[in-house]
Amino acid sequence: MISPVFKFLPVFLILMAFSGCAKEDDDTTEIQLLGLWELDSKTVNGTSVSLSDCEKQSSINLQEFNLCVLYDGCTETSQNSGWSYNHEMLNIALHLPAAYYIDELTDQNLVISRQDITDQGQLEVTVLSYSK
Amino acid sequence: MNKKFSVFLIFLFALFSSCEKETENPYIGLLPGFWTQTSITIDGVNQSLTPCELSTRLLIEQNGIYRLYSSCDEVQRPGTWLISDDDMLDLSMDRRNGDSYYSFPVRFTILELSSNTLEIRIKTYVGERKKTVMFTPLPPDDTSEMTDEERFALDQENKTIQTYIYRFTKN
Numbered sequence: 001m002i003s004p005v006f007k008f009l010p011v012f013l014i015l016m017a018f019s020g021c022a023k024e025d026d027d028t029t030e031i032q033l034l035g036l037w038e039l040d041s042k043t044v045n046g047t048s049v050s051l052s053d054c055e056k057q058s059s060i061n062l063q064e065f066n067l068c069v070l071y072d073g074c075t076e077t078s079q080n081s082g083w084s085y086n087h088e089m090l091n092i093a094l095h096l097p098a099a100y101y102i103d104e105l106t107d108q109n110l111v112i113s114r115q116d117i118t119d120q121g122q123l124e125v126t127v128l129s130y131s132k
Numbered sequence: 133m134n135k136k137f138s139v140f141l142i143f144l145f146a147l148f149s150s151c152e153k154e155t156e157n158p159y160i161g162l163l164p165g166f167w168t169q170t171s172i173t174i175d176g177v178n179q180s181l182t183p184c185e186l187s188t189r190l191l192i193e194q195n196g197i198y199r200l201y202s203s204c205d206e207v208q209r210p211g212t213w214l215i216s217d218d219d220m221l222d223l224s225m226d227r228r229n230g231d232s233y234y235s236f237p238v239r240f241t242i243l244e245l246s247s248n249t250l251e252i253r254i255k256t257y258v259g260e261r262k263k264t265v266m267f268t269p270l271p272p273d274d275t276s277e278m279t280d281e282e283r284f285a286l287d288q289e290n291k292t293i294q295t296y297i298y299r300f301t302k303n
Contacts, residue, residue: 086195087194087195087196088194089193089194089195091195096197096210097197097199097210098199099193099195099197115166115191115193116191117166117189117191117199117201117208119206121187121189121201121203123166123189123191123303
C-alpha cells in the first residue's frame with residue numbers, strides 16, 4: 001500500500017511550482033547582469049554619438065555582492081561603486097540620482113538608457129550599448 | 133478523514149503561499165515621467181508664473197527617485213517620492229537652513245493624476261513655503277532694514293496657513 005505522503009506528493013509539488021514569486025524574475029535579471037560589459041555604442045536623443053577608440057575601451061564590471069567597477073578607457077582609471085537592480089532599473093551608486101532602464105538584456109548584450117535634464121531644462125535620453 | 137484533512141491543508145498552504153502581486157496603486161504607474169509646471173494656485177487664486185516658475189521641470193522615475201530643475205538657480209535637486217494612503221504623494225524636498233539645504237519630507241494630496249496631468253495640493257504656513265523648494269526656490273526674507281513693526285507683520289504673515297495647488301503637465 002502506497003504511503004499517503006507519496007500519494008499526495010505530486011499534487012503538493014505541482015501546487016508549489018505555481019506558487020513562485022515575481023521576485024524570481026528579479027533574481028534572474030540580476031544574475032544575467034553579472035559580468036564585464038564593454039561599451040559598444042551610444043546615442044543621445046536618438047542620434048548616434050561617435051565613440052573614440054579609447055571610449056570603446058570603457059566598461060562596467062557588475063560583480064557579486066552588489067559591487068561594480070567602472071573603467072574609463074580614456075583616462076585609464078577605475079572607480080569602485082555599488083550597484084543594484086530594483087523597480088526594473090539598474091542603479092549604479094556613482095551615477096545616482098540617475099538610474100538606468102534596461103532596454104535589452106541577453107547573455108551577450110546589454111542596452112541601458114538614462115534620462116537627464118539639460119542645463120536648458122530639456123529632457124535628454126542617453127542609450128548605451130554594451131557587450132560581453 | 134485524516135486524508136481529506138491533509139489535502140485541505142496542502143491546498144490552503146499553496147493558496148496562501150502563492151506570491152500574487154498585491155494590487156498596485158494605479159497612481160504609481162502614472163507618476164513617472166517628465167513634468168512641466170503649468171500653474172500655481174494660492175488660496176484659490178491663480179498666480180501669474182514667473183519665467184523661473186515656468187522653467188520648473190520634474191523628472192520622476194519609477195525607482196522612487198525624482199529630480200527637480202528650475203532656471204532660478206540652475207540647480208538640479210534630487211529627492212525621493214512615495215505614494216501612500218492611496219492619494220498622498222510624499223516627496224523629500226530641499227529645505228533651507230541658513231545658507232545650505234537639507235532634505236525634508238513634504239506630503240501633498242493628489243487632486244488629479246492622469247497620463248498627462250498632475251495636480252497636487254498642500255496646506256502649509258507661508259514661512260514653511262518660503263523655506264522649502266516647492267517647487268521653486270524663494271529667497272530668504274531680508275529683514276535687515278525692517279522696523280520692528282515690519283518684522284512683526286512679516287512674522288505674522290509667515291505664520292499664516294495657505295493652500296497651495298501645483299499643476300504639471302507631462303511632456
